[in-house]
Amino acid sequence: MKKMMKMMKPIAAVTIGMAIVATSAACSSGSGSTGSTTAAPAKQEAAAPQPAAAENKDEKGAAPAESYTLMFGHAQTETHPYQECFQQWADAVAEKTNGGLTIDLYASNTLGSEEDIINSFKDSDTNWGYNTDFARLGTYVPELAMFNLPYFVETMDDIQAVKDLDMVKEWISKLESENDIKVVSLNLVQGYRNVVAGKPVTKPEDLKGLTLRCPNTEIWRAAVSSLGCSVQGMGRGDIYNNLVNKVIDGYEDVYPCVVSESYYEIKNVNVISETHNILLLNPVVVDAGWFNSLPAEYQTALIETCDQACNDCSDKMLGEFTENAKQKCIDEGMTVIDNSEIDIDAFREAAKASYEQLGLTDTYREIMEALGK
Numbered sequence: 001m002k003k004m005m006k007m008m009k010p011i012a013a014v015t016i017g018m019a020i021v022a023t024s025a026a027c028s029s030g031s032g033s034t035g036s037t038t039a040a041p042a043k044q045e046a047a048a049p050q051p052a053a054a055e056n057k058d059e060k061g062a063a064p065a066e067s068y069t070l071m072f073g074h075a076q077t078e079t080h081p082y083q084e085c086f087q088q089w090a091d092a093v094a095e096k097t098n099g100g101l102t103i104d105l106y107a108s109n110t111l112g113s114e115e116d117i118i119n120s121f122k123d124s125d126t127n128w129g130y131n132t133d134f135a136r137l138g139t140y141v142p143e144l145a146m147f148n149l150p151y152f153v154e155t156m157d158d159i160q161a162v163k164d165l166d167m168v169k170e171w172i173s174k175l176e177s178e179n180d181i182k183v184v185s186l187n188l189v190q191g192y193r194n195v196v197a198g199k200p201v202t203k204p205e206d207l208k209g210l211t212l213r214c215p216n217t218e219i220w221r222a223a224v225s226s227l228g229c230s231v232q233g234m235g236r237g238d239i240y241n242n243l244v245n246k247v248i249d250g251y252e253d254v255y256p257c258v259v260s261e262s263y264y265e266i267k268n269v270n271v272i273s274e275t276h277n278i279l280l281l282n283p284v285v286v287d288a289g290w291f292n293s294l295p296a297e298y299q300t301a302l303i304e305t306c307d308q309a310c311n312d313c314s315d316k317m318l319g320e321f322t323e324n325a326k327q328k329c330i331d332e333g334m335t336v337i338d339n340s341e342i343d344i345d346a347f348r349e350a351a352k353a354s355y356e357q358l359g360l361t362d363t364y365r366e367i368m369e370a371l372g373k
Contacts, residue, residue, distance in 0.1 A: 064100035068294060070286060070302075071104050073111030074131035081321060082131065082282075083107055085188065085313035092305035101298045118285065121180040125289030129184070131282050135219040140179045143171045143363055145219045150226060150277045150351035151344075152364075156314065158371070159186060159281065165370050167363075182288040184303055187310035190254055191317050192276040195227065196263065197250030200335075201273040203343040204228030204350040210249040213239050219358065224252060226354035227277060227347060236261070243269050252277060255325035256317075264332035272329060274339035275347055284310065 072090075076082045083105065090103035111117060117130050138145025146152045153159050162168055163186055175181045195201045197210060207228035214224035216233030225231045232248055242248045243266045250269050258264060258272070284306055291299060330336060355364040 064098060067099065068101045068127070068298065069104060070101070070127055070129050070290075071106065071111060072129040072131075072286075073106040073109065073114075073117060075109050075114065076107060076131075078107045080107075081313055081316060082188075085309050086131075088312065089306050089309035092309065093301050096301040096305060097298055101294070101302065118181060121287040121289070125293065126287045127290045129284065129286035131188070131284055133280065133282055135215065135217050137175060137181070137283065137285075138219050140181065141171050141175050142358070143167075143360065144175065145358055146355065146360055146364060146367070147281055148219055148278065149223050149354045149358075149360075151348045152367075153279050153281070154276065155279070156187075156189070156318075159189075159279075161371055162367065165367065167366065167370075176288045180288040182286050182291040183283050184286055184291075185284040185306040185310045186281060187307050187314060188282045188284060189314045189317060190280040190282055191256065191322050192274070193252045193254055193278040193280055195250060195252045195273045195275045195277070196258065196269060197271055197273070198269050200271055200337045201275065202337060202341055203346045213242065213248045213251040222354040222357040223278065223351075226351045226357070227252075227275070228350055239263070240266070254280065255322045255329065258334075259325045259328050264329050264334050267333070270333065271335045271337065272326075273337040273342060275342055276339055276344070277347060277351070 072086060074082055074086065086103070086105050090105060094102050111128065111130075114130055114132055114136065117128050118132060118136065120126055120128065134144050134147035138148060147162075153162055172183050175183065195207070195212070197207075197212070199206070201207055204227060211230040211232050212224055212227075213234055214220045214231045216235065221231050221233060229249075232242075234242065234248075239248075239251055240261060240263065243251070243263070246268070251263075252275070253263075255272075264270070286302075291302070294302070326336065352361070352364070355361045
């Protein structure tokens with residue numbers, strides 16, 4: 001089995017106060033069990049966090065003879081809403097299983113890198129899980145890259161409808177059977193990504209001659225360039241300085257990230273055009289071998305509680321967290337071009353180039369026909 005970095009102690013849940021405080025860290029982008037072959041992390045002075053529901057086992061009966069622990073990592077900080085989401089999941093699954101299944105959380109990539117963790121699933125059955133995106137999952141099953149392309153899903157109802165399609169279920173099944181990646185939930189969204197530049201962008205032609213930043217992967221490059229601009233791949237840590245130095249003309253992102261990264265300080269790139277080009281999904285995945293080793297009732301509990309926690313978090317991400325971050329941008333002097341002023345049909349048409357570039361045009365058409373679009 002691939003050697004992973006020494007595990008750090010799990011991060012305790014953080015109570016989130018004002019929504020704008022919670023989203024200020026939006027874009028910084030447990031132990032082994034009897035049912036797992038993974039060794040436990042080295043002991044720390046502080047004990048691993050225990051879901052609150054597990055403390056009441058005596059009131060509901062004896063603890064199960066065999067217990068399991070999922071070590072779950074994500075890239076966001078302790079104060080990001082995702083941490084609260086995953087703690088809600090941990091508490092709920094512990095309560096449903098009377099403490100038989102618990103989840104230890106590792107924020108800020110302290111479990112290990114996303115790539116290493118997910119790639120390790122195929123090497124052996126590890127009690128690990130991660131919060132990822134479809135740009136990564138699309139490298140295993142190419143059709144899944146569509147979830148990370150413009151205007152593929154535009155509402156939470158779209159997400160549910162796509163999930164119910166037989167061909168999508170086959171892709172998810174292939175992800176598990178060929179790569180040992182079990183998708184626990186597809187219900188977690190970070191929000192709508194919008195174009196931010198030095199001028200209003202209401203149609204693809206407005207992006208001609210502009211270079212926007214995108215994450216440095218083939219899928220992301222295809223997604224962003226299809227909007228009508230040139231792209232330059234770079235990590236998030238390079239965006240601010242490259243905007244200041246005019247190496248790039250803009251970027252596309254969710255509102256909370258504009259705030260958390262203080263991009264509103266850059267006065268030459270201060271117009272947010274609500275293109276809603278990608279409704280960014282962050283799937284929750286675990287090692288399929290470990291998942292299938294769980295008792296059936298634990299498998300059901302893990303999925304149901306994760307879906308509910310992700311639904312609750314997504315409602316906030318699409319609601320109060322985004323609205324508070326948007327108001328912060330306005331208060332800091334940014335101009336917002338409302339979604340109603342954007343020629344979305346023109347952007348949808350332009351975005352088809354991304355599906356063609358990745359060889360997904362026919363499959364995209366099949367999906368749209370199945371959805372009646």
